[in-house]
Amino acid sequence: MMQAAPALHLEGVGLDFGSAPLFHDLDLKIGGGIMTVLLGASGVGKTSLLRMLGGLAAPDRGCIVAGDGLPLAGRIAWMGQQDLLLPWASIADNVMLGARLRGESPDRARMGHLLDCVGLAAHAAALPATLSGGMRQRAALARVLYEDRPVILMDEPFSALDSVTRARMQDLAGRMLAGRTVVLITHDPLEACRLADSMLLMAGHPATISAIAVPDGQVPRAVDDPSVLATQSALLRRMLQ
Template sequence: MSGARPPGIACRNLGLSFGQRTIFQHLSVDIAPGSFVALLGASGSGKTSLLKIIAGLAAPDAGTVSGSDGLPLAGRIAWMGQRDLLYPWLTVMDNIMLGARLRGEKGDREWATHLLERVGLSGHGKMLPAALSGGMRQRAAIARTLYERRPVVLMDEPFSALDTLTRAKIQTLAAELLVDNTVLLITHDPMEACRLSHRLLVLAGSPAHIDDSHTLVGQPPRAPDDPNLLTSQGELMRQLVRAAE
């Protein structure tokens, strides 16, 4: 990332339906530049659909998405999904630089090497993904996301497959490495949301609307035993349970 401030995200009057079911309508939300925001909600509430619309991977029935600067987000977004999606026949280094290869660009090996060091995989660049643990593969996926140097990062449950301890470590690493980005994270984990976020968004109802009434104290990443974090986590969990009933 350069020293330039990343754009925020502006969604205006979005509408989406599948057949006779309206997922959301007249949905508007702003995500501040440089903020880390978690998006939660029951399964089927439209979280991934909203993320794909923002990414330009799906088209809404109505409404618009742009950067907070009024410019399109196309070309300014990096995506990190639930699975690491590393190609098993490519080395870790080649996986990290895959985007440049697919675009026909000369890869920046120096930048990729720096990112490998940042995620604690220095010396593993020539290995194949099969030789890595789940946590190491996820760190490689973070490096691949950062390699793109995109100011906006969209993440769809990227840490859900990890064990509790590894997940906590990767959460802290992601918070550190993505501090200069605008990040929107889908998660089903209230602890993860409250640890990493500046702001919480909850999709609820049918059609879904956004509840952003939760207030988080302090700056991420918050310690897992922070009393304010535990209070926020409990409040958020209670809301999600009520919404699912």
Template sequence: MTGAPPAIRLEGVGLDFDGAPLLRDMDLCIGGGRITVLLGASGVGKTSLLRMLGGLARPDHGRIVADDGQPLAGRVAWMGQQDLLLPWASALHNVMLGARLRGDRPEPARARHLLGCVGLAAQADARPATLSGGMRQRVALARVLYEGRPVILMDEPFSALDSITRARMQDLAGRMLAGRTVVLITHDPLEACRLADTMLLMAGYPATISTIAAPPGAVPRPVDDPAVLAAQAGLLRRMLRQ
């Protein structure tokens, strides 16, 4: 990982959409080296907020800064709902894609090591069409880790997977992203309760953010932990009241 994982501050951030305020005067601190999970109804502004954190969009008001005073540009990696693997490239070459696009020297040994870490050492030379959806997302996770960025932004990365594969990906991500500054969007209360150090619930127009206590225990928390299941139920009740 390149550099220490910074905390990120939103200071008076506002964003308009179609002439109406989507976010207004938002102040927020995202903890460094922690997994922050962002929940809320569709259209409330979660992805817009994530895009601003990643530098893909700019706020109309306010600013987003890292607590170490350094720019966030160049320190962020992104993992989305779609794996976006190149169909003609092997798993190994997909992991090294960012380096090739930047003109950096690829590191096949490190890429193979990461594929081994996500359980795909034997599939390094396989093309995406021969891999299951879960395998493809593991390649995408290895690609994110290969980038070595201290900040990881994840927009519903496991939502298209079946429940068993999704639980396994949560376990894998929780272990392998430890120590980085992670912001994860999900609509799944159980996923949030398993992976979050901090849970944030967005609601309203313009959106406000409430902090919800995460269950005790280290991430990733067991899927059948009574405290996790109780927190999931409470979070779901709160989301249904929105």
């Protein structure tokens, strides 16, 4: 059974890039059990923030803690911009990699179900080099879902997919990650409006973060929902300023 999904608190966080501060005295509360989507221009610091949340980088000042007061280590699954599949392992073994590294018995039934969900059931025995970039990204999504962690960090997880497959994977992620604390980076306003329970826009140097109103309805929202389309247009106008 999945552990309770904690909120994430950034308290006075500072991070320097060379001699310039990327973040300065940043305070932010990310809600537990919901999907928070983070947008902003390239280079503003989105991936750096996500890496700090995941423990892959340490802030120069301040701290990041779970709202329940428990350690975050062991409760996070990560999906970066690159698929990071092991080239010598089959897609099935890549999906179950975490279990093998922890010395656990792999759950082949769960792996098979997830590969079927992402449309890769016929490629379980294939090596990553034989698949397209989009297929590899879907395999990486299956690996994250297999981990069943309460906190999920995703950096542009659907960027390599065509528009139809992207919409289908958004639907899948929206359904299967419900109840988890998810932080997802995207540059796509439509993706943000479909998936966000909470939407944040990062801008400036040093970066500040502001909340944006989300569309009505539950995640994943329909691509043609009038509220989604209206919010998408308003968000794009704001990002173009």
